[in-house]
Amino acid sequence: MDVAVVEAPAKEYGVTPNKTKIHRFAFILGRRFITIGSSCVVQRSAMLRGDMGEIRVGKYCTIGESAILRPPSRPPGVEQQHRPGRRNLLQIADHTVIEEDCVIQAAFIGSCVQVCKGAIVSNLAIVHNCCYLAPGCVVPPGAVVPPFSIR
Numbered sequence: 001m002d003v004a005v006v007e008a009p010a011k012e013y014g015v016t017p018n019k020t021k022i023h024r025f026a027f028i029l030g031r032r033f034i035t036i037g038s039s040c041v042v043q044r045s046a047m048l049r050g051d052m053g054e055i056r057v058g059k060y061c062t063i064g065e066s067a068i069l070r071p072p073s074r075p076p077g078v079e080q081q082h083r084p085g086r087r088n089l090l091q092i093a094d095h096t097v098i099e100e101d102c103v104i105q106a107a108f109i110g111s112c113v114q115v116c117k118g119a120i121v122s123n124l125a126i127v128h129n130c131c132y133l134a135p136g137c138v139v140p141p142g143a144v145v146p147p148f149s150i151r
Contacts, residue, residue: 012044033087037061037094053088058111061092064100072107072124093129106139110147 013021018038026042028034030050036042037059045066048055053071063069071088090104093111098104099119106121110129115121119133122141127133132150139145 013041043067043100053090055090055092057092058094058096060095062097064098064102064117066100067098067102067104069098069104072105074124 013023015021016036020036020038020040020042022028022042023044023046025044027045027047028050029048030052033050033054034048035055036057039059040057040061040063042048042063043065046063047068048063049068049070052073055069055071057063069090071090074088090106092098092109093113095111096109096113096115098115099117101118102115103120104115105123106125106127109115109121109127110131112130113127113133114131115133116135116137118135119137119139121127121133121139122143124141125139125143125145127139127145128147128149130148131145133139133145134151137151139151145151
């Protein structure tokens with residue numbers, strides 16, 4: 001697996017107290033419901049939709065250009081029945097790379113996962129640790145990708 005070196009010019013990125021770099025043209029909606037771990041990078045035009053639910057990103061993650069992260073949607077009534085008063089949650093664990101033009105609407109993405117360019121992880125999908133999702137890969141809704149998988 002190739003590791004991309006991300007250069008972050010000081011003029012284009014804001015740095016938070018926990019050393020996370022967020023591009024000034026990234027779209028962060030509902031920031032009250034978004035938690036980003038330390039030493040992460042959110043690149044240009046990335047969109048994090050905290051207005052649709054809760055997003056938690058672990059440490060040392062990279063979110064590529066034009067990537068869209070939005071919490072999973074649940075059928076009407078299901079959320080109220082099982083999780084009263086709670087928002088939908090998209091959780092991304094540590095050391096995960098989401099490359100450019102990806103759409104993520106999963107319930108969980110594990111540690112050390114690489115989601116390559118243009119991949120789509122559909123509603124309520126679960127991607128376990130140490131997986132590689134190839135460019136243009138589509139993970140169907142509700143699918144579970146086992147650990148150490150290549151798709």
